[in-house]
């Protein structure tokens with residue numbers, strides 16, 4: 001499916017989606033992420049045909065499908081609210097769309113039984129939604145989308161009403177379904193873990209526009225700009241202002257009172273920033289505690305969050321607040337002064353005006 005300059009203006013003329021260009025590959029699991037209101041749900045609704053496209057073309061199998069009704073698009077949608085028919089039992093909920101599509105009765109029965117089995121619902125077909133748990137209801141919603149064998153699945157935060165452990169198990173189920181069905185899936189979420197684990201690619205949106213689209217690993221390793229850098233990753237990347245200088249033809253960065261030479265692979269490009277301010281990005285796991293004299297920064301601990309396998313430390317430094325992620329437990333406490341080291345080869349550099357990654 002290709003989104004060619006897709007724009008959506010609502011009646012008040014606000015641009016919910018602004019010239020979106022996106023190619024969704026057959027069989028891929030594309031995750032849409034971005035802050036609240038950036039246009040994720042609108043994008044799904046435009047693909048589904050539930051909203052009219054204001055400008056641009058939506059192309060599927062070499063045909064422009066802007067004017068096709070939702071029913072003509074062979075798309076299955078799963079929402080955050082399960083949207084099941086409360087008075088129909090599970091079987092009837094699954095049968096509804098098939099009846100509408102005039103699927104013969106024998107085929108329909110076989111399709112329902114097969115899908116119910118796939119999702120572990122075969123013992124629950126006679127139950128009404130109110131007699132199901134939240135997780136079971138969401139599985140019915142998934143089954144209802146799957147049973148029609150759509151070409152594309154659209155998911156709008158399907159797990160956000162589930163508790164933490166059900167989210168994990170249902171997430172695995174969706175991943176398994178994707179492998180089994182090999183269908184194209186487009187999935188909206190606020191959850192970083194879902195985005196990183198489910199997506200073959202992640203599309204990061206901001207204010208109706210696409211900021212970056214790439215594999216989860218590439219987005220994490222090479223964010224295109226400071227927006228993506230701070231949006232992907234929890235806790236987020238630290239972004240600090242540093243100064244670039246050159247001494248004896250070797251460029252260096254000054255942060256706080258310390259300066260150090262720029263790693264060789266980045267030296268040439270950063271020389272162009274001689275005398276300028278750059279934004280230095282560093283992920284919390286690429287900072288470490290060190291001894292006095294070997295530090296790049298000195299900080300005072302403001303908060304400590306012990307999470308079992310790791311501890312996240314919030315420090316105040318003279319170049320701003322810094323987050324550090326340390327493995328396991330340690331004996332630090334609030335108010336301690338710590339010497340902080342940076343893994344220099346893991347630094348990211350952004351232009352301080354355009355906020356774009358200097359190396360992308």
Ligand SMILES: Nc1ncnc2c1ncn2[C@@H]1O[C@H](COP(=O)(O)OP(=O)(O)OP(=O)(O)O)[C@@H](O)[C@H]1O
Pocket residue numbers: 010011012014015016034035036037038039040041042043
């Ligand atoms: N029916 C509507 N009429 C007018 N404006 C709308 C309508 N639906 C959405 N919007 C606006 O369009 C923009 C994008 O909304 P959308 O729901 O697509 O964002 P989202 O990224 O899915 O947000 P969230 O993560 O909060 O669900 C928002 O500014 C929203 O207020």
